[in-house]
Structure formats: C-alpha cells, structure tokens
Amino acid sequence: MKLLLKNGRILDPSQDLDIVGSVTIVDDQIDEVGEKVDERDADEIYDCTGMWITPGLVDLHVHLREPGFSHKETIISGTQSAAAGGYTVICCMPNTDPPLDDPALIDFILDRSASPEAGGVFVAPIGALTKGMKGEQPSNLASLKRAQIVAASDDAYPIQDAQVMMRCMELCRQLDLPVAVHCEEESLTRGASMNEGAMSAMLGLKGMPRTAEEIQVARNCMLSLETGCPLHVLHVSTWGSVEIIKQAKFLGAPVTAEVCPHHFSMTDEDMVPFDTNWKMNPPLRTQVDVDILLGALADGTIDCISTDHAPHAAYEKDRPFDEAPFGIVGLESAVGVALTYLTHKGILSPLETIRRMSTRPAEVYRLDAGTLKKGRTPVAQVTVIDPDVEWTFDVSRTFSKGKNSLYHGMKLKGKAMLTFSGGEVYRDALWAANDRVAV
Numbered sequence: 554m555k556l557l558l559k560n561g562r563i564l565d566p567s568q569d570l571d572i573v574g575s576v577t578i579v580d581d582q583i584d585e586v587g588e589k590v591d592e593r594d595a596d597e598i599y600d601c602t603g604m605w606i607t608p609g610l611v612d613l614h615v616h617l618r619e620p621g622f623s624h625k626e627t628i629i630s631g632t633q634s635a636a637a638g639g640y641t642v643i644c645c646m647p648n649t650d651p652p653l654d655d656p657a658l659i660d661f662i663l664d665r666s667a668s669p670e671a672g673g674v675f676v677a678p679i680g681a682l683t684k685g686m687k688g689e690q691p692s693n694l695a696s697l698k699r700a701q702i703v704a705a706s707d708d709a710y711p712i713q714d715a716q717v718m719m720r721c722m723e724l725c726r727q728l729d730l731p732v733a734v735h736c737e738e739e740s741l742t743r744g745a746s747m748n749e750g751a752m753s754a755m756l757g758l759k760g761m762p763r764t765a766e767e768i769q770v771a772r773n774c775m776l777s778l779e780t781g782c783p784l785h786v787l788h789v790s791t792w793g794s795v796e797i798i799k800q801a802k803f804l805g806a807p808v809t810a811e812v813c814p815h816h817f818s819m820t821d822e823d824m825v826p827f828d829t830n831w832k833m834n835p836p837l838r839t840q841v842d843v844d845i846l847l848g849a850l851a852d853g854t855i856d857c858i859s860t861d862h863a864p865h866a867a868y869e870k871d872r873p874f875d876e877a878p879f880g881i882v883g884l885e886s887a888v889g890v891a892l893t894y895l896t897h898k899g900i901l902s903p904l905e906t907i908r909r910m911s912t913r914p915a916e917v918y919r920l921d922a923g924t925l926k927k928g929r930t931p932v933a934q935v936t937v938i939d940p941d942v943e944w945t946f947d948v949s950r951t952f953s954k955g956k957n958s959l960y961h962g963m964k965l966k967g968k969a970m971l972t973f974s975g976g977e978v979y980r981d982a983l984w985a986a987n988d989r990v991a992v
C-alpha cells in the first residue's frame with residue numbers, strides 16, 4: 554500500500570525542513586520526503602497544495618478520564634478526539650479512579666488505546682508520582698517505568714510537602730524519569746475559582762494569587778537543580794513563572810515548560826462572567842501575562858504547547874461558578890487557536906509552531922515521535938493542516954465526550970485536515986468538500 558501526499562509545504566522541525574514537496578507512506582512507514590519523490594504506483598494520492606504536511610502532533614497533557622470517570626471521556630472517545638485534532642501521540646494524566654499508580658492500570662490503558670475502536674493514535678501514560686496521588690510517599694516508580702510510563706506526575710494534586718517532593722525527584726533522577734508538575738501552593742488558593750485581580754473583585758469571587766503558582770515553580774525548579782531530576786512545568790500561566798523558569802534554565806537545571814492555548818490567547822477580562830466553560834486551573838490571567846508567555850514561546854523559554862484537555866459532563870459544569878470543576882477540552886481546537894493566535898499574528902513561524910506542537914514535546918518525554926525522518930517512529934505519523942481555512946469551532950461536532958470549551962462559536966483560522974498514524978486515521982469533512990482526494 555502506497556500513499557502519496559503531494560505538493561504540500563513540508564514542515565519538519567526535526568530536520569529544520571521547510572520546503573514544498575511530497576511525502577510517500579509505504580506499508581504504514583514514511584518512505585520518501587522531498588521536492589521530488591517517486592510517485593509511481595501510488596494507491597492513493599492526496600493533493601496537499603496550499604496545505605502543511607507536518608509530523609503528527611504530540612500532546613504531553615491530556616486527561617482521558619478512564620478508568621473511573623468514563624461519563625466524562627473514555628480512552629476510545631479521547632483518542633478519536635486526538636486524531637481529529639491532528640495529534641498522533643498523547644500523554645494521559647494519572648488522576649483517574651483508581652489513579653495510575655499500578656502497572657496493571659498502565660497495561661489496561663495501553664491495551665485499550667490499541668483496540669480497533671480507538672482513534673488509532675498512540676497513548677503514552679504518565680504514572681502517579683505518589684501512592685494514590687496523596688502526596689505522602691512515592692509510588693512504585695520502578696515497576697511503573699517497566700510498564701512503560703513516560704513521566705510521573707501528581708498533576709491535579711500538587712505535592713505540598715517539599716521533603717516528599719525531593720524524595721520523589723531523587724528517585725525519578727535514578728530512574729531517568731521526567732517529573733511533571735502542576736505548581737500550586739494550596740494554602741493560598743483554597744476556595745478560589747479564578748485569577749485574583751480586579752475581575753475577581755468585581756465578580757465577588759475568591760481569586761487565586763499568581764504567587765500561589767510561582768512559589769511552587771520556584772521550589773520545584775530549585776529541587777530539580779539540586780537533584781538533577783528532569784522537571785517539566787505544566788501549564789505555565791504567569792509572567793513570574795516564566796522569569797523563574799528562564800533563571801532555572803540559565804543555572805543549568807534540567808527544566809522544560811509548556812503553555813496551554815487558552816493561557817496565551819485569553820485573559821480574565823475576556824471571560825463571560827460566571828460561565829464555567831471559562832473555569833480552569835491555573836486560571837486565565839492578564840494581558841501582561843499573555844504578552845510575556847508569547848515572548849517565552851518565541852524565545853524557547855517555554856518549550857511546547859499542550860492542551861490540558863480536561864473533559865467534564867455537562868451536568869457537572871452546570872453549577873455555580875465557584876462549585877463547578879476546573880478544566881476545559883482542548884484537543885480539537887488547539888491547532889485552530891495556535892495558528893490564529895501565534896502563526897497568523899507573526900509570533901511564531903509555521904516551522905516554529907509545529908516545533909512547539911510536535912518535535913519539542915516529543916523530545917521533552919523522549920518519545921519516538923515528532924519527526925518525518927524515515928524509520929524514526931514506530932509507524933508513519935503525519936498531519937496535514939490547512940493553515941488558511943476559516944471555520945467556527947462547534948463543540949457539538951467534536952468527538953470528545955466533553956463539550957466544555959470556551960472557544961465554542963469562535964472563528965478560528967487553520968485546522969487539521971488529515972491525520973496518519975500508519976494509515977489514515979482521520980479525514981476532515983472540509984477536506985472531502987474541497988474535492989481534494991484523487992484515487
């Protein structure tokens with residue numbers, strides 16, 4: 554079986570490649586990438602004129618909710634959502650019920666994501682850093698690592714005790730396992746539901762001060778410097794966190810960082826008051842934070858873009874703002890938001906946009922992904938993106954079970970059109986409408 558993706562703009566940050574050319578996939582593997590390829594005997598030809606052909610996108614921060622919360626999302630619906638968003642590898646967080654602190658649960662996730670009904674994308678599980686995610690003692694990290702976790706985290710439950718954190722990081726350093734951290738000093742955020750500032754005061758809601766995040770970013774960065782443990786800072790939202798991460802990198806700490814689309818595109822002033830689709834943790838901050846986050850993406854202080862895809866059932870979000878759960882879905886809007894707010898605004902070039910959504914995240918967790926180089930991924934992982942299509946994001950048409958998105962009804966420019974993980978795993982309706990497929 555030979556697939557020919559013809560005449561696209563090939564963007565492969567792993568080889569600093571930005572050319573117009575074609576890609577062939579033979580028997581589920583990348584065969585040729587270049588201005589001229591052997592086009593003979595193609596079984597299927599995709600005309601990619603005006604499109605980007607990129608390595609499959611990689612998301613380091615996804616909540617698949619299974620086991621325990623399959624009313625919010627399942628491994629099946631979550632992987633389908635990922636494929637539709639242009640992702641070929643997603644890393645799932647361990648805050649399920651039970652939490653992913655047992656190798657048998659890691660086996661379950663890997664089995665389920667490989668089943669024929671799933672989206673056809675790879676799921677790389679993240680193990681719980683502490684037993685039961687209770688923040689007291691390290692989980693059995695060595696056996697979790699053998700079960701193929703790619704990182705360890707207590708994402709939703711930030712470890713408050715510095716001594717526990719240090720022990721966990723010493724262990725992970727020995728196991729060469731990255732630790733991913735949601736940074737939040739909880740004594741400063743109890744009962745809070747949005748950013749602390751003029752908006753929270755006006756709405757009469759308790760706010761989360763930015764220092765609650767920054768105190769833990771600083772602590773964890775210093776522990777990374779001290780222990781040598783690779784540290785990945787999840788969903789950075791404040792300018793202070795950016796400055797601390799920059800300093801930690803300067804000092805030589807093995808620190809990486811991510812930002813979510815909502816944090817670089819929206820502020821607390823954009824919020825629809827009391828609409829819980831705008832409630833997430835960390836919360837939307839201010840324009841100064843957004844400006845500094847954009848600069849940090851451009852200069853590489855922030856390594857990558859992750860979605861923090863956090864689906865909830867409608868009835869759970871349909872509660873008073875201060876009682877509703879935190880989180881929004883992100884897999885199917887991320888490309889549109891990133892291109893609209895980064896690429897089309899000239900913040901990142903097309904090549905750098907793809908670097909932050911594919912090649913760099915793959916490097917952070919050392920995944921066999923994020924490249925179009927032949928033989929470097931288990932199967933061909935390729936995404937075709939239409940950078941110029943204008944569309945309106947409609948949550949009712951998404952694959953995720955969660956419909957909690959602040960982008961619902963918004964106009965975006967840029968969309969994933971085709972996703973290949975071996976063979977084709979997603980084809981957008983807009984692609985067919987454009988009559989682009991020749992067989």
Ligand SMILES: [Zn+2]
Pocket residue numbers: 708709735787788834835
């Ligand atoms: Zn988090």
